[in-house]
Amino acid sequence: MFTQVKYWNPYIGPFDPCPPMRVKSYQTPPNLYIGFQPPNMEQYSPRQALHCGTLWPAFYSPYPSDGREEE
């Protein structure tokens, strides 16, 4: 199972002028992992698909994706 957000800890210098942001994140949306789309993937209902922007839950990428998003 992949996650759509990755976190990393940037280097914190001893003389940084601003309070450090110890954790930064970047997006890794599902299309990075699927390659050529396989046939017969699970589909949303038409209404849900319109809302999500895709027919397939496997490609849905909520943003911001902080873990509190609707599925």
Place this chain on the structure above:
Amino acid sequence: MWNYEKKLQYPVRVSTCNPRLAKFLIEQYGGADGELAAALRYLNQRYSIPDKVIGLLTDIGTEEFAHLEMIATMVYKLTKDATPEQMKEAGLGAHYATHDKALFYHNAAGVPWTASYIQAKGDPIADLYEDIAAEEKARATYQWIINMSDDPDLNDGLKFLREREIIHSQRFREAVEILKEERDKQIYF
């Protein structure tokens, strides 16, 4: 900082006086997918990308400057002993009028280099995909130049540079794989 070694990464030999080739080669000097654009693109992206791939951008960006130096040497050798008449015949009359034999950062059509050739989106995936695309475009450019060149010595250097584009593309693809891995995962609730 950088250390400089006063030698080329790979020897540059030019066997025939052919200023027309210099006009095409300058594409890799000051073109959108040339070595200058590559070096500046990678070295600039380093600051805001995850630590694990900073070193790769440093190494490849540095190597691109070594490639830039090779291209410069090729262009210089191809034009340094050309007469104004030969420059004109080679399609370099406009270049000669503006720059004499000096090299300049422009593409094969004479359009000066611009920073809008490169990007820094800040999104690590977007930036690395741009880098992969740039390497493939530079590889293609080398192919088209080799297709037009009948100088085996010059082509030897160009084939080396083309192969480096392939390796750089491979390394950037590996960097994407590193960023896709689930290590350092942190869940917030």
